[in-house]
Amino acid sequence: LRHFLTTEGLPRQLLLQILDTAESFAGVIDKSVKKVPLLRGRTVINLFFEASTRTRITFELAAKRLSADVLNVNVATTSVKGESLLDMLRNLEAMQADMFVVRHAESGAADYVARHVGPGVSVLNAGDGRHAHPTQAMLDAFTIRRHKGDFEPLIIAIVGDVMHSRVARSQIHALSALGTGEIRVIAPRTLLPRDIESLGVRVFHDMRLGLQEADVVMMLRLQRERMQGALLPSEPEYFRIYGLTEDKLAAAKPDAIVMHPGPINRGVEIDSRVAEGPRSVILEQVTNGIAVRMAVMSMTLGVYQEMPREPA
Ligand code: CP
16 A cells, blocks of 8 residues: 555455554554654655645644654645646655645545655545545544444445535445445435445435434535535525434434534534534544554555554
């Protein structure tokens, strides 16, 4: 595994290896040990061309926990002199970068960077346009496995703006490969991509029907920055029909967990009482992002060795 650009087409074994590796890192960093020396002397460069709180900071924390040197390039102030992306990359590579973590508003940007870096450099996709957000999907799968164990008996419902969501696409690919019993998407027709049926999911437009017997409810943000003329109800109307409230959540299993990749829009796709409620694992997802990103970084740079497990 040299780059990590998408979950599409990845074999189940590899996804399980990422989850297991993340589990062993979580076991170490949850306790007194805060750092391991696996990436000592390596340089990780965060190239975020689009805003991020959770992904950028947990990538930085993950690299630091692995003892790498981390640089956060402020793209807004770095590329002001008309330099092309490619020239900028060549210069950063000349500074002996080992890894680029790339977020960009254009689908395919991380693949483009991966095609143009030298053989010793790994590229991780931290979210590109509507295309993919593979580490988000893996931290979501990690969180689900911690709460529910096996994927096979699960009904997982993904709710909201699937059309513009790179998270949903990566989740569907990863959860399918991991053998999830049933993946549902719940959304208005205007927020579903044309190829949705081909992704092997069950489509619902009625939220209460779609949530029935669900084990996991994954909410999505309305991605307004990627909408161009989409036919949308007003926010209060959207919340009334597709916002997750305690009342609608009652249709899911009593032990269903509630997830959201963040940032959450309270009162638009989720009610505060649900976001803060006992079934919400939203902040756990953020914490789990550190171990999962440690796993992906160490596996792509080929330095992963099984962490010594502490005696029970
Ligand atoms: N989930 C996610 O990608 O959040 P950020 O945009 O804050 O990184």
